[in-house]
Amino acid sequence: MDDCIIVGAGPAGLTAALYLTRYHLSIRLFDCGTSRAELIPRTHNLPGFPGGISGTDLLERMLEQGAEYGVEREEAKVTRIVRQDEGFEVFTEDGQFTARTVLIATGVFNLHPPRMEDELHDAALMRGLLRYCPICDGFEVTDKRVGVIGTGRHGAAETMFLRAFTADLTLIAPDGEHELDAKWRQRLDDAGIEIVEGPCTSYTLSNKRIAVETGVGPLIFDSIYSAMGSDVRSGLATAAGARVGEDGALEVDDHQRTSVEGLFAAGDVAKGLDQISHAMGEAGVAATTIRNYLATKKPLWR
Ligand SMILES: Cc1cc2nc3c(=O)[nH]c(=O)nc-3n(C[C@H](O)[C@H](O)[C@H](O)COP(=O)(O)OP(=O)(O)OC[C@H]3O[C@@H](n4cnc5c(N)ncnc54)[C@H](O)[C@@H]3O)c2cc1C
Known part of the structure; x- marks a missing residue:
C-alpha cells in the first residue's frame, strides 16, 4: 500500500509529488496527458521566470526536479477511486492499486x-x-x-x-x-x-x-x-463521496482536505484561483497535511 496516490501531473500534482517524496513517503503519480499548463505558449506571471516560460518547459522542469527524488509519472487514466477501511482502492484502465491517501489534482477543461x-x-x-x-x-x-x-x-x-x-x-x-x-x-x-x-x-x-x-x-x-466556462474534472472525487460547490469545484478546507477522510484536492479542481502559483501553493499545503495525517496512522521515523 502506497502512502499517497496522486491523480494528475500538472503543476499541482507535480508539486505535491516533490514535497511527498522529499518527506520520504511512497507515492504513485498517474497522469493522462491533458494538463491545461501544456496549452500555455508562454506564461509571464509565474514568479521566478523573467521573460516567461512555456507551459511544456515548466512541466518538463518540474518532472526533472521530481525525478531527483524518485518521482515517476505513470501514463494512465484513473477511472475510479473507492474508500476502504484503511485507505483507498484506485483503478486505472488496466490496473488496481491501494493507498492510504489520495490527492486529486485533475484540473479543469476549458470549453x-x-x-x-x-x-x-x-x-x-x-x-x-x-x-x-x-x-x-x-x-x-x-x-x-x-x-x-x-x-x-x-x-x-x-x-x-x-x-x-x-x-x-x-x-x-x-x-x-x-x-x-x-x-x-x-x-x-x-x-x-x-x-x-x-x-x-x-x-x-x-x-x-x-x-x-x-x-x-x-x-x-x-x-x-x-468565456464559455469550464468542466471541472471532479467526477472521480464526487463518485467517492466528496462534496462540490455550485461552480463544480471540489470543496476543501484550509488544509486541502475534501469532505472524505484521506482524500485531498489541489489546483484548479479545488475551489480557488485557477493559477499555477495557487495550484503549487495548494499542493504544498495538501502534501504537508497528508504527511501529518499519515503520522497519526503510523510512525514516520527513520
Ligand atoms: C491558454 C492558457 C493560458 C494560461 N496561462 C496561465 C498563466 O500565464 N499563468 C498561470 O498562472 N496560469 C495560467 N493558466 C492556468 C494554468 O494552466 C492552470 O491554473 C494550471 O495548469 C492548473 O494546474 P493543475 O495541476 O491544477 O491542473 P492541470 O495543469 O490541468 O493538470 C491536471 C492533470 O490531471 C490529469 N488528469 C485529469 N484527469 C485524470 C485522470 N482521470 N487520470 C489521470 N490523470 C488525470 C491531466 O492529464 C492533467 O495533466 C493558463 C491556462 C490556459 C488554458
Missing part, C-alpha cells in the same frame, strides 16, 4: 468557442490570437482590440475584468441571442463595450489577427477570449 475546428483552435492559441484566462494574460492585450465569446453573467463579468486592460472590447454571443439582463447590459454599455448577437459561425486567422463571423460580417480582433 472551446463553438464551431471552431481543433486545428485552427490550437494554432490560434499558440499565437495568442485565442486566449482563455484574463488573469493570466490580460496584460498582453493592453490597449488591443479584443473580442470575448460568451454571454450571461460569466461572459459579462469576464469582459468587465478585461476593461481594465483595454477600452476596445466586444462581447459576442456564442449561439444566437445574448442572455444578458438589463442590469448587465447597462453596465457593459456604461463601460463602452460593444454587444454583438451570435451565433459565431466561423473563424479565420491572418498574420496577426483573428476574424469571427457572426452573420453581420467578419469582426476582426487582435485577440479573442473564450
